[in-house]
Amino acid sequence: MSRHESREELIRSRARVVAAGDNTRRRIQRELHGGAQQRLVQAIITLKLAKADPSPELIAEALAQAESAMSELRAIVHAIMPAALARGGLRSGVESLLDRVALPVEIDVAPERMPPQIETTAYFVIAEALTNAAKHAGATGARVRAAQRDGELLVEVRDDGAGGADPETGTGLLGLADRVAACGGTLTLDSPTGAGTTLTVTLPL
Amino acid sequence: MSLHSSAPYAKLEVSVRCLIVDDSDEFVASAARLLGSQGLDVVGSASSGVRALELAGSLEPDVALVDIELGEEDGIELSHVFAAQAPATRVVLISSYDQADLGDLISRSPAVGFLPKTDLGAAEIRAILA
Numbered sequence: 001m002s003r004h005e006s007r008e009e010l011i012r013s014r015a016r017v018v019a020a021g022d023n024t025r026r027r028i029q030r031e032l033h034g035g036a037q038q039r040l041v042q043a044i045i046t047l048k049l050a051k052a053d054p055s056p057e058l059i060a061e062a063l064a065q066a067e068s069a070m071s072e073l074r075a076i077v078h079a080i081m082p083a084a085l086a087r088g089g090l091r092s093g094v095e096s097l098l099d100r101v102a103l104p105v106e107i108d109v110a111p112e113r114m115p116p117q118i119e120t121t122a123y124f125v126i127a128e129a130l131t132n133a134a135k136h137a138g139a140t141g142a143r144v145r146a147a148q149r150d151g152e153l154l155v156e157v158r159d160d161g162a163g164g165a166d167p168e169t170g171t172g173l174l175g176l177a178d179r180v181a182a183c184g185g186t187l188t189l190d191s192p193t194g195a196g197t198t199l200t201v202t203l204p205l
Numbered sequence: 206m207s208l209h210s211s212a213p214y215a216k217l218e219v220s221v222r223c224l225i226v227d228d229s230d231e232f233v234a235s236a237a238r239l240l241g242s243q244g245l246d247v248v249g250s251a252s253s254g255v256r257a258l259e260l261a262g263s264l265e266p267d268v269a270l271v272d273i274e275l276g277e278e279d280g281i282e283l284s285h286v287f288a289a290q291a292p293a294t295r296v297v298l299i300s301s302y303d304q305a306d307l308g309d310l311i312s313r314s315p316a317v318g319f320l321p322k323t324d325l326g327a328a329e330i331r332a333i334l335a
Binding site: 033037038040041042044045046048049052053 | 229231232235236238239242243301302322323325326
């Protein structure tokens, strides 16, 4: 890659990072507004009815609506930045993903704490790879490994799905590549059609 | 509500016939129940602009409560269509947003007012129409 080409690519990747940030905000706005906010509107209306007529049925209904808002908020808060990741590091963060991914996942993640940017990047790489495995590749299982080696964090996510993933077409994978590049790391995708996908990322510590 | 406290409503307030235009069945059901319990006459509901205008024509409601977001449709656009095609029905825009979140979108529409869904109530609607 010539100096000119690498400058062009840098400008493109910066534009993608900004666009990815805007898309994330849009998605969060839509999810909060369409989900928890509507459930809370319902709860408030039901409580207004219950204020005039305090029946156990109305109170139970308002409670169910508030609980449903709470569970939607929990899911969104987790998607923004899981508490387990910030408090317990990468292994806890990945553990917190397992209930939310519709796929059995075997994990082998080193427990050591690392700089927040590394933990966060590694976490979102793993989260995106597992989401792709479950949603797009039709995988029946996946394995996650993350270990420090020679001053790097090596992350590998392997699934047994359909393969054929192309980083040029999926914005998710391109977004990951930009995020990893911003940390000075590398991303390798091995996804032969019909033979599963292995995503390997290295991040300098 | 006790008979005692509802009695002044019957004396002082004329009936308000109200159409709810919102694409959430859940909201329509709760809003109709709340407004009905507070003495408003909810005569119908619609989840699209086309249906709302049909009902405005056949039911001639005094007021249409129109969500600013009707799925892919826009309630503010619909308020303009109401002003042109069903001028006897006044439009009150509603939303789970607060008015401050909407900039000048409300003041630039022909709607007679705006109510956040969390402030929905017969008294609030009567105050806007008064």
